[in-house]
Amino acid sequence: MLKTSILAIGDEILIGQIVNTNSQRIAEIVTAVGCKVVKISTIGDEHTNIIKELDDLLNISDLLIITGGLGPTHDDITKQVLCDYVSDTLVENAEWMQKLIKQFEHRNIPLVPCNREQALIPSRSQLLFNRIGTAPGMLIEHKGKHIISTPGVPQETIAIMNEVALPIISEFAKNSKSEAVIYKNFRTSGVPESVLADMLAEVDLKFLDKSSMAYLPNFAGVKLRIGAYGSTYAEAEKEMERISSKVIQLVGKHIICEGEESFASVLGKLLKSSNKTLAVAESCTGGLLGGEITSVAGSSAFFLGGMLTYSNEIKIHNLGVKPETINKFGAVSRECAEEMAARVREKFRADYGISITGIAGPDGGTDEKPVGTVWIGIADSNGVTAEMKNCGNAREMVRDRTIQTAIVMLINKLRLSLNKGK
């Protein structure tokens, strides 16, 4: 396996101001393609310390991935230190300079010297394109080993890793002549970890040997992670195929998607392929459902819009929920959720209407309807149904769980009708 180290550079991590999510995401990404992360470390923006750390980490690994310290300001010194370490010189990358000039013109911001410096990269390095920010990533070969450097802004790190670095790293991993472990995730929803484990007992007992299976619960469901072992990369791929097909056979109907695909993306594909449209009516989630659904590029093909009916008055006057409904059953009720879904579907002339009304907290909970009580309604041409869910007790958790649950409910409804259609 390709021995890999991850180095995060930044004082903000050392003082505990930010959580080092970059290292976790990078570890997850490279592990999935067969790298073995042997060490993750974090140090400050200090020249001699960085040099020493580069040396230590390259001693124990074939690939070193650095994140952070590529910004335009004085406290960012990674690039210069890296250049010194491999005894190279910084040269201007014409392509990147053009991108910077365009980007700053486009945003009407002056291109000051410290920005121009972002087009400088070590002469022997390969530029790794950064779709989002102004600092490019870099790949440098040094004494038969490889160093990848990415900016510290999480969105940029992840974009560069997934879109540019990953194919290169996969090649490194494939070419490393030794045993391999590759990973694959199945994202399930609607079944508790323990039940899933029972359903998969056979795999656990008969299929794993040196391979592994882990259950990772999160607010959206349980992520099932398979680690397939092989004496070579090809063997590991065969083993993954063998285990995966058994897993799909046993719990396939609970699997929403593979890998890191979002539930919103799955829903989007289903709506697109079945040529159906969607509108939403949100109360306690305040727009997060619409926001998540439209996180998918091209969502205008199926998402028409929706109504944020945070106050009861808006639910009544603007959406058309009957006052009696709210007076009699309350805003957080099956009746209100059903009317909200039906009304938004009508008003927006959509094929499907989803509604959310609940208590996100911290206030507003009662013994009868505690914080986390959420009603989710779905309306289509056949009518409307609503389900009550308890989505936890912390405001952010309730809101996240609620929108993911709503998305899964519609995914299952669409898959059902597609199967009927067959």
Place this chain on the structure above:
Amino acid sequence: MLKTSILAIGDEILIGQIVNTNSQRIAEIVTAVGCKVVKISTIGDEHTNIIKELDDLLNISDLLIITGGLGPTHDDITKQVLCDYVSDTLVENAEWMQKLIKQFEHRNIPLVPCNREQALIPSRSQLLFNRIGTAPGMLIEHKGKHIISTPGVPQETIAIMNEVALPIISEFAKNSKSEAVIYKNFRTSGVPESVLADMLAEVDLKFLDKSSMAYLPNFAGVKLRIGAYGSTYAEAEKEMERISSKVIQLVGKHIICEGEESFASVLGKLLKSSNKTLAVAESCTGGLLGGEITSVAGSSAFFLGGMLTYSNEIKIHNLGVKPETINKFGAVSRECAEEMAARVREKFRADYGISITGIAGPDGGTDEKPVGTVWIGIADSNGVTAEMKNCGNAREMVRDRTIQTAIVMLINKLRLSLNKGK
């Protein structure tokens, strides 16, 4: 300052299965009492690697805090390795054994051997009481330096750190050289990192000496972190005052808030205190603005709701934008943004209406209106205005930057009218 290192032990971190929040919390906790965290590292449960890492980290620090590897299972070897490293032997701690016996009786669980082993600690170590779990923390002195070991379960790590270890660490910190560094953040918006750096060049050059200033950019703006140094804590506070006031003098008008407060929270307080209400009309952000505004607990006091008008037809039929407006100027135009803000304000009977219409990409851009072109409108009793912003080129960035920009626009408007009011 007390040089401190943090070592997390666990394969689940190396494969990216979990985010290493323990190290962040520990760093935050010890930094607050005057420790200087010089390095954070993560390695697997492997004897020789752990020994080497203990050596390396104790070489550069006075205090080493270890988290993880104290569980009852065989893969947890931290305690034994630690014992070997300081050439000590494990002895049963009677007090802890009593606690275990009581705890397991109480839960009606048999106390199996691997649990009994949790009462074993190095003979020269001091037990750090763990209120929550079955593995105690430990404090060991070694060659004039100190090693603290805590279990990896976050709640237990944090409980031991805050309740038992912190007083001890504070003493260490006080007794070490009495110099101090304290930190403060200013969250700015509307100026790129590079421009901000130019505006603050004077501080960088003349004000810092041993103090520091760092720029942490994100989609919401740039976070400016000041680290004020003093030979004593009181000196550091004076220094912070001196630097802060200069920073406020130079870039004050771009500072939205201090610390970690979100812009949405700042807006919420302003609306609440001025007793005003808000409604939103979102196109390309699809609900993210409403979602962000309602991330603030108690937002029902000022947020009425809004309309997600993703399609033009919805903009026209449901929100009331004139067809001519869209035909003549397009949906992404000043005219459309102004009508959207005005209509949603009327329809929802709100004091303020915010509208967003733009091109989030990846598709839909033109030379005239490239991806990232966003119009943001604000309507109030005095009428409506709209501004064109370019919010970047990657979909997720455009959407995040757009909602933060819209929130800042209303914050500035509210602050202006409050000042006029004075």
